[in-house]
Amino acid sequence: MSSRRNFLQKISFSAAALPFMSLKDTAPAAVEKNYDGPVLRVAIMGLGSYGTRVAEAMQQCTKAKLVGVISGTLSKIAAWQARYNIPAKNCYNYENFDAVKDNPDIDAIYVITPNALHKEQVIRVAKAGKHAICEKPMAVNAADAQQMVDACKKANVKLLIGYRMHFEPKTLEVIRMRKAGEFGAIRFFQGLSGFVIGDPSQWRMNKALSGGGAMMDIGIYSINGARYMTGEDPVWVTAQETKTNPAKFKDGLDETIQFQMGFPSGAVASCLSTYNMNFLDKFYLNGEKGFAEMQPSTGYGPIEGKTHKGPLTQPHITHQTLQMDGMAALILENKQPVVPVDGEEGVKDMKIIDAIFEAIKTGNKVSLSWQK
Incomplete structure (x- = not known):
């Protein structure tokens, strides 16, 4: 199996169909079917192919739920709203997402954008008082990455990296x-x-x-x-x-x-x-x-x-399903994974x-x- 980019290169779905491809054949339900604890409410920033993969995998999560989106493309926002039943008040663009600080219905934001944008976007997420999950690599160099860590510590929010x-x-x-x-x-x-x-x-x-x-x-x-x-x-x-x-x-x-x-x-x-x-x-x-x-x-x-x-x-359980449930347990219950993802x-x-x-x-x- 190749990387996610190689995988996406080779699939034959049309560009129009790709954003909402079904992953049900590879996404069995997570283990804790009868879970009755707190749920991490997540907004995804960046609605491209990997953001879609995470969103689909989250449909099988028990501890994490997709509740919001952040994108620069209005048509994508509208399509995700319809598919995932996302309320309009939880939809933002890259210019106004700082307003999420006033939205109590979003706990964390998963940043899935080009690498060079991660630093600024994660720091803005931290300043908005939300936990940040950032796709890897977390930045373009170690100095920028450390600034992201420092900003999240200052804001007293978690910073987790997408190590599925x-x-x-x-x-x-x-x-x-x-x-x-x-x-x-x-x-x-x-x-x-x-x-x-x-x-x-x-x-x-x-x-x-x-x-x-x-x-x-x-x-x-x-x-x-x-x-x-x-x-x-x-x-x-x-x-x-x-x-x-x-x-x-x-x-x-x-x-x-x-x-x-x-x-x-x-x-x-x-x-x-x-x-x-x-x-x-x-x-x-x-x-x-x-x-x-x-x-x-x-x-x-x-x-x-x-x-x-x-x-x-x-x-085999879909990696992103396990990842998001595991990260929810870390944020909500401070349950640490075997290998750190901070x-x-x-x-x-x-x-x-x-x-x-x-x-x-x-x-x-x-x-x-x-x-x-």
Whole structure:
């Protein structure tokens, strides 16, 4: 399974049908069918293809409910109102959504817009007194990401990042096995993340909006995956960039990056991020006593994998359904996930991306420090 962009490239629905495609065949009901507790009321900002995917998945949630929308396109707002029964008072555009501070019927806003817009929009959400959920990467660099964290702390609201894999059952089983020592000391991680990007005019190929190329889109999966699979944060990175089509991948838009990371334990990682190769969605974890292999490892699912003990057989539930219910539990009940999804987690990934770009620019090994 490829990334969400690759998936959307290949489906054959028309542009008109895409915003409301049915996901019922891949969205079984969440586990807690008889849940009778508080519900997180969410507005989605950015009504594109991934916003649609989240909205459809939320129809199966028990702890989170879609109640509002924020968009610059009036026709999308009208269509979402009709489909999801959203009242007019919960509909905003990008200019007036600060008024949500006076709307007690919205608890949180999920920002699903181009990367470069996240910082300003999340800070505005925080100033409006609403919890912020931000799609990854959370910003275009670590400095901007830290400003987002600081703004949410100042406003006393939560900032969560859209790490759906942190709630995925097979992924969590591998993490459980690693924590239980079933792999022994971790020695090596490999992460392969890539697909051939399509339309060159899309915002992801505009550095001003994306902040970069493949690394800011698909490469972050291997970065974050290396961290939750090994259970460590890297202390150094090295990286090399390959560009075969400079006309398409202009300055600041990376096509293919190979990068390596070293961890405090001595474990190492070798990863690939690319917009020029399909069928790359694989994690491999090697320990002194065993291994885990996942392919696909981060696609929409079902995730497939095995360890030295046999196949991973945990059930598939739509990732965004699990994510939104898990985030609702975190916000409403302070129930912490196995792997953090807070803003600080997102800042770490951005620091690693910054270091990778620095390593490419200088040709040097770049050290990372996690002291506050």
